Amino acid sequence: MELSGFSEEQLTVRDAIFKICSNFSDDYWLDHDQTETYPHELHKALAKDGWLGIALPEELGGAGLGISEATMMLQTIAESGAGLAGAQSIHANVYATQPVSKFATPDQRGRFLRRIISGEWRTCFGVTEPNTGLETLKLKTTATPAADGSGYTVTGQKIWISSAQVATKMVLLARTTPLEEVKKPSEGLSMFYIDFDLTKPGLEAKRIKKMGGRAVDANQVFFENYEIPKDSLIGKEGEGFKIILHGMNAERALLAGEALGLGYIALKKASQYAKERIVFGRPIGQNQAIQHPLASAYMHLEAAKLATYHAARLYDRSTPGHKDHDASITQHAVGVACNSAKYVAAEAAFVACERSVMSMGGMGYAADYHVERYLRECFVPRLAPVSREMIMNFVGERVLGLPRSY
Numbered sequence: 056m057e058l059s060g061f062s063e064e065q066l067t068v069r070d071a072i073f074k075i076c077s078n079f080s081d082d083y084w085l086d087h088d089q090t091e092t093y094p095h096e097l098h099k100a101l102a103k104d105g106w107l108g109i110a111l112p113e114e115l116g117g118a119g120l121g122i123s124e125a126t127m128m129l130q131t132i133a134e135s136g137a138g139l140a141g142a143q144s145i146h147a148n149v150y151a152t153q154p155v156s157k158f159a160t161p162d163q164r165g166r167f168l169r170r171i172i173s174g175e176w177r178t179c180f181g182v183t184e185p186n187t188g189l190e191t192l193k194l195k196t197t198a199t200p201a202a203d204g205s206g207y208t209v210t211g212q213k214i215w216i217s218s219a220q221v222a223t224k225m226v227l228l229a230r231t232t233p234l235e236e237v238k239k240p241s242e243g244l245s246m247f248y249i250d251f252d253l254t255k256p257g258l259e260a261k262r263i264k265k266m267g268g269r270a271v272d273a274n275q276v277f278f279e280n281y282e283i284p285k286d287s288l289i290g291k292e293g294e295g296f297k298i299i300l301h302g303m304n305a306e307r308a309l310l311a312g313e314a315l316g317l318g319y320i321a322l323k324k325a326s327q328y329a330k331e332r333i334v335f336g337r338p339i340g341q342n343q344a345i346q347h348p349l350a351s352a353y354m355h356l357e358a359a360k361l362a363t364y365h366a367a368r369l370y371d372r373s374t375p376g377h378k379d380h381d382a383s384i385t386q387h388a389v390g391v392a393c394n395s396a397k398y399v400a401a402e403a404a405f406v407a408c409e410r411s412v413m414s415m416g417g418m419g420y421a422a423d424y425h426v427e428r429y430l431r432e433c434f435v436p437r438l439a440p441v442s443r444e445m446i447m448n449f450v451g452e453r454v455l456g457l458p459r460s461y
């Protein structure tokens with residue numbers, strides 16, 4: 056990747072993260088993917104040096120940096136060879152804690168976030184549901200206030216929840232006022248930061264077998280009258296959707312960075328192979344049919360890189376309290392930039408990974424050469440946390456002013 060134009064902080068983050076990740080070899084990630092074993096050691100190493108709090112306030116033990124620096128961190132983790140699995144083993148701790156940091160009371164912030172930063176606790180993110188999918192506003196999980204006002208009971212199902220087997224906390228979106236009783240479907244949802252304790256009654260997680268990123272578990276989660284205390288509620292009851300959006304925009308920027316990291320590492324491996332592999336008396340990379348696809352994939356990654364760091368910068372500068380805060384940056388502008396960046400970075404990563412596999416011939420398909428793993432992983436940024444189609448629906452309607460298509 057071309058490094059001109061990045062800030063000193065971003066470059067410092069990149070150097071430091073590469074250094075930590077150099078302790079985790081390609082074979083470590085290959086083995087963890089094949090054995091579906093969680094990369095606890097990476098989480099521990101990043102926590103030890105304070106990186107989990109990169110975008111959380113300094114008074115809580117965080118670094119007080121922004122999503123621009125956090126995106127660089129996640130990109131670098133992926134680009135080190137850890138791929139999406141490495142990045143996903145920590146990314147909820149970075150983005151899902153953003154709305155907690157912004158909307159919790161000072162007391163909640165201190166109690167909830169210090170132990171995430173230290174690595175003692177881990178967070179998962181509970182939004183997607185099996186029966187409503189991308190139609191988030193129709194989600195069915197309910198949090199019903201207890202009669203004595205001490206808390207809520209949660210009932211419902213979530214799906215695809217990453218790291219639920221190892222998490223101690225969950226950012227949960229649940230309905231507190233029935234859909235029929237609210238003026239707009241975005242009302243009546245509340246955001247909670249709950250204890251995720253699988254030993255307690257009413258909570259169960261079942262692992263889902265998946266295509267890539269197998270080192271990190273994905274789960275179906277079942278709540279049945281699971282009790283949570285009143286102070287798990289973050290911000291005001293009924294305003295959870297607005298609150299959680301702050302985490303969602305940050306997540307899109309981070310995931311765009313992770314996609315870039317996958318694309319750049321795939322091209323690095325493929326270029327190296329194409330220089331060394333001799334067929335018909337010369338390196339395969341001397342053939343334009345090998346060289347040009349890799350070169351054009353690189354340029355697409357570079358373009359997506361600009362979109363990604365532009366989006367992260369807008370996110371940061373729209374945040375009150377940021378050193379370069381600009382009140383004229385609307386949440387709409389942030390949403391357009393973060394969604395667009397996630398879209399173009401995911402597509403660029405897919406092209407880079409697919410071409411890397413193809414340019415390496417049979418060895419592209421061999422697990423020991425790693426690019427097949429990157430290809431399997433790069434589908435995730437294309438379909439999550441929001442699909443390509445829903446991003447195009449959003450841009451078509453909300454940017455181009457076309458009629459709503461669904």
Ligand SMILES: Cc1cc2nc3c(=O)[nH]c(=O)nc-3n(C[C@H](O)[C@H](O)[C@H](O)COP(=O)(O)OP(=O)(O)OC[C@H]3O[C@@H](n4cnc5c(N)ncnc54)[C@H](O)[C@@H]3O)c2cc1C
Nearest residue numbers: 180181182183188189215216217439440441442444445461
């Ligand atoms: C590996 C992995 C990890 C994940 N981790 C988490 C997590 O930690 N927490 C969490 O909450 N979620 C997580 N997710 C869930 C992810 O965000 C969802 O899978 C994603 O939002 C898509 O939802 P869905 O699978 O229900 O798709 P559906 O809503 O069923 O959609 C299926 C397809 O139909 C298309 N479609 C639907 N409606 C329209 C329309 N109106 N116009 C055009 N196309 C449409 C979609 O674009 C998509 O291609 C994860 C998913 C994966 C695969």
